[in-house]
Amino acid sequence: MERAIKEEKRVFMTGNEVVAWGALAAEADIMYGYPITPQNEVMHYWTRLAPKHGRKFLQTEDELSAGFTTIGGVLAGRRAFTATAGPGNILLQEPVSMAEMMRLPMVMAIMQRGGPSTATVIYSQQEVNLTTSGGNGEALRIVYSTATHQELYDYTIKAFNAAWKYRFPTFILGDGYQAKMREPLVMYNPQDKGVEMAASEPFVGKEGKFGEGREPAHLRNAFSMEEELYEVVMEHIQDYNKITPQIVEYVSLGCEEADLVIVAHGIVSRAAVAAQEKLRREGYRVGFFRPITLRPFPVRALRKVCKSTSKFLVVESAFGQLARLVKEALFGLEAEMDEIFMPGLGITSEKIIGHVKKKSELKV
């Protein structure tokens, strides 16, 4: 495939555009999509870029269809993806469940908008429950929560490679702010950076005859016996647990010598880092922990933090969706949890600083 990015370059663009370029650099063959704000421009930019680089696009009638056609592309061995938000993400969960059952490497970019239902077209972090655990089944999926445009680019490339390497549906979880804002990033050709590009291959219609040099392609999402299903699902769970240490990513700053650790993900983590830095300079012993993978969650790393600091402040633009993951990870340990929950509303570093300062006992 022709390299989409000839040389490394600094660019200044919106997050939706970044995802389209990232998919191009990740050697995506085709996007299937249905418009919904705030991710529309992923599609718009892709449709502009695709013909110039020999890639394809298909607009479907809704997100259910976009998800199933993405699966179709994947079955044919194409690096296929879709992008959506809010109510579209709900519809997408059915095809994602199928991909989980059949171990298909479908890739999705989600730009979270306000919820529930139509709510706002603007922003939230309210699709964490849905994206990490939507669908019937065991939610065996990979979810990268990005914070900057550089990460949107890096993790879009990573999402395709993780999906095709480990064969689990993979999400890039952004939000309306990231979708619509402009900031600089460096675009590059992943091979030039030594990124190993996971190969894609067809699941059906393979070369040759089965039984004569190759195994039959046996893809099932329906079972007649409980025991049969149990065995398959348990095998998938074991695979998932085995690869978890290779996939899990997080950022931990100053947690070893802290009286309080601020936990945040995605774009809110930027406000949290800024708050942590400022509070540290003013003598507050504050740490910062950010899961990059929300699924699998960095359980071990967070439990380790809890052993030196057991006070947490969870900050999110949702009402406790990240906090739920944090509590689950810390189960059995003694921990105190404070919160700033602002569903569908942006959170500034000023807000976090003000909140921490009210707890004056933290001052050295």
Added chain:
Amino acid sequence: MKRLAKVVIAGEGGQGVQSIADILAEAGNEEGLEALYIPNFGIEQRGGVSVAFVQIADNLIGSPKFEKGDVVVALSDRAVNRVKCHVGANTIFVYDNSLIEIAELPEKTDDYIEEEGECRPVEKEDQPVSLPDKIGKVIAVPATDIAKKELHPRVFNVIILGAVVEAARIVGEDSIKIAIENNLGKKFDKNPELRELNFRALQKGIDIVKEALVRS
């Protein structure tokens, strides 16, 4: 010394608020700085106050929106009320006094007050136009009048852009001109007079703010 400039620009749809915010951020990027521009893109796209947030800094920028701006610009009556919660004791507030009449201007305060209040704008049609009591500096730029009389009505927002550039003092004139070229270059190629007109408008805005800051 770490540099960071936070700018809020608000006006009516069609006044070119988003364009100048975008050009300002792009100029920051041209300087090799971190720059973040985010439009408020809710229902106001369909009539209402259009708001843009821009931050330019040495280091990675935190949240895309913020409480208090270093420079806050309002280009209509409604816009003043919409963004006044972003005006703090160190804010330079710029408004177009050929469009807006502010009855009582607040007194300048010298003492620094760290404010951590939350900005929750409420849009009401019949609110009187007013500003907070504590405010860094208020600068009136009669951009609409100048554009009409001396330049061209369409470069009204470029006068405002010049004013913001001078008030924020984080990007140089050269970078702003490159960013303007990036956005309007094709139009300039067709009609080179437009370039001259835009750059004169930019300079006008810069000069007005420069003079206002010297006087204070």
